[in-house]
């Protein structure tokens with residue numbers, strides 16, 4: 001009996017803490033093209049778990065911008081804020097397996113350790129209410145193969161650090177919920193910005209701990225204003241909904257190593273996207289962690 005591999009399911013997972021900017025549009029378009037070029041599904045998930053950072057109505061603003069750029073998602077949009085019961089279950093499962101522990105260290109103490117937590121609470125069995133919870137890293141594998149950047153080696157301190165999956169304020173952390181969501185949505189491949197590349201081995205390891213198949217991962221170059229300064233909400237990148245749509249799409253495709261023919265420069269985004277879907281190859285995406293891009297800031 002032959003085993004049929006699961007159909008392609010990809011995703012774009014914005015945090016509604018600010019509008020889409022040129023940098024986040026790159027992740028949206030790259031993940032969309034990778035899914036559509038393989039006749040796969042492209043899901044959108046609102047990563048709104050960090051409630052204090054979320055802005056009202058930003059989710060709908062992001063969805064409208066995706067539509068404006070012709071990026072129509074499949075199925076319904078998943079909201080992390082509606083999945084707390086599921087995260088609680090996964091947390092209890094890890095707790096029963098004694099894979100997590102409570103930690104009392106403050107940020108100040110961790111900076112005094114040199115910025116990387118040294119796992120000192122791992123042996124303490126602390127029980128108070130307002131503590132963070134960390135997953136024992138058990139020396140996560142430091143290597144993985146990235147679909148864009150090839151063989152990767154993550155620094156040992158990062159791989160050895162027991163990391164937070166539930167915060168001191170009671171909120172579940174990105175590192176836990178992203179994995180639970182990818183599992184529940186049946187994601188087969190994660191295409192996202194290169195800022196998350198170092199987190200990949202952790203996420204792969206957690207996925208295996210939770211007994212699920214591990215997706216493939218590929219990372220896209222980051223748009224930066226200058227080395228080390230990614231175009232981001234924190235750097236007040238401009239909302240792209242204000243820019244001429246066709247021109248921005250043309251730039252995004254150039255950025256991703258797929259410059260459309262000049263006659264498509266001012267063509268409707270649907271036309272540009274269908275051209276790009278037909279010729280999309282991840283191997284054409286530049287293997288550069290950062291690309292300077294000051295035009296749409």
Ligand code: GLU
Nearest residue numbers: 013014015047178192196
């Ligand atoms: N929500 C994250 C962000 O907006 C992306 C997480 C992911 O793709 O794994 O940067």
